[in-house]
Amino acid sequence: MATLPAHSTPFTHFVACPSTDAYVRTSEPWSQPREAEIDKTFLDAMKVRHSVFIVEQKVPLECELDEDDPRSCHWVAHMSDGGANTSAMSQQAVGTIRVVPYPQVPHPVPGAAYTIANGVNVIKGRWVIKAEAGKDGETSKVPPPPPTYTTPQSQLEFVPASPDAVEDEGEDRATSLHDGKEPYVKLGRIAVLSYFRGFRLGQYLVQTTLDWIKANPTFFDEHDPEAAAATAKTKFNGLVCVHAQVHALRFYTRLGFVVDEGMGTWWEEGIPHIGMFLRLDLNKKE
Numbered sequence: 404m405a406t407l408p409a410h411s412t413p414f415t416h417f418v419a420c421p422s423t424d425a426y427v428r429t430s431e432p433w434s435q436p437r438e439a440e441i442d443k444t445f446l447d448a449m450k451v452r453h454s455v456f457i458v459e460q461k462v463p464l465e466c467e468l469d470e471d472d473p474r475s476c477h478w479v480a481h482m483s484d485g486g487a488n489t490s491a492m493s494q495q496a497v498g499t500i501r502v503v504p505y506p507q508v509p510h511p512v513p514g515a516a517y518t519i520a521n522g523v524n525v526i527k528g529r530w531v532i533k534a535e536a537g538k539d540g541e542t543s544k545v546p547p548p549p550p551t552y553t554t555p556q557s558q559l560e561f562v563p564a565s566p567d568a569v570e571d572e573g574e575d576r577a578t579s580l581h582d583g584k585e586p587y588v589k590l591g592r593i594a595v596l597s598y599f600r601g602f603r604l605g606q607y608l609v610q611t612t613l614d615w616i617k618a619n620p621t622f623f624d625e626h627d628p629e630a631a632a633a634t635a636k637t638k639f640n641g642l643v644c645v646h647a648q649v650h651a652l653r654f655y656t657r658l659g660f661v662v663d664e665g666m667g668t669w670w671e672e673g674i675p676h677i678g679m680f681l682r683l684d685l686n687k688k689e
């Protein structure tokens with residue numbers, strides 16, 4: 404593992420629940436027509452996310468901003484060169500992460516393939532194990548078991564959702580590590596510019612958010628009491644979730660997250676994801 408040069412220290416900027424009203428989802432963050440009305444830290448977050456998710460991972464531009472952005476807290480990591488230098492380079496945003504508060508949408512459907520349309524998750528279809536699929540993409544009467552993240556892509560077949568399929572927006576289901584009811588926060592959109600990877604910036608960003616959650620466990624209740632009270636039947640008790648891209652499993656495991664086998668595997672913009680949870684001890688002050 405590489406380490407940052409001794410004189411380079413990361414520091415973060417923070418913004419809570421930025422308005423996204425002026426943000427045009429179909430324009431790049433560098434060419435927002437109403438840039439002056441957009442929070443600078445949020446715009447920096449979108450620049451990093453654009454470089455990583457849109458350019459590198461080929462997620463469609465219009466899918467990046469979603470309905471969770473204006474209700475989330477965002478952090479942006481910058482690099483300092485340790486001196487009085489305030490050059491553009493030392494001010495560069497190099498990483499970002501967000502914390503999405505409860506209420507959360509129900510857990511993803513195992514095997515489902517999602518896309519974001521107008522900021523909201525929509526099921527495009529689902530992946531099934533090839534041998535279980537019938538002719539012409541029709542599934543057999545017995546539903547096939549959903550594929551897991553260890554199923555090779557070559558064994559999968561895509562079955563498009565019927566256009567009139569209605570998504571279940573009802574109560575959440577219980578998984579291995581979540582009872583379907585307890586309020587939890589979700590870390591997401593973590594991204595570090597490729598040139599700066601491997602320097603533990605990702606770890607630093609996650610740790611920064613975990614420390615913040617521990618120090619501010621009632622933040623979201625106070626920020627939007629109505630939303631919190633509407634769904635949270637019990638108090639927030641330090642439960643943190645990530646919807647992890649499968650390749651980042653080791654990254655999160657190192658930080659203490661555990662795979663929720665019951666949540667299954669699903670695909671977002673073609674990228675396989677799994678659910679992982681971490682329980683913060685809110686009484687333990689470090």
Ligand SMILES: CC(C)(COP(=O)(O)OP(=O)(O)OC[C@H]1O[C@@H](n2cnc3c(N)ncnc32)[C@H](O)[C@@H]1OP(=O)(O)O)[C@@H](O)C(=O)NCCC(=O)NCCS
Pocket residue numbers: 404455592593594595596599600601602603604605606607646647648650651652653654655657
């Ligand atoms: C995931 C990501 C944020 C990690 O950032 P980073 O600054 O490079 O991570 P760190 O330097 O803190 O890595 C810490 C550990 O995680 C491992 N790790 C990081 N990214 C990994 C990846 N993509 N696959 C496997 N292991 C990874 C590192 O090897 C290191 O472990 P090690 O010490 O055992 O080698 C970065 O790779 C990234 O932006 N990826 C593209 C966007 C993405 O996939 N985001 C995750 C969405 S869930």
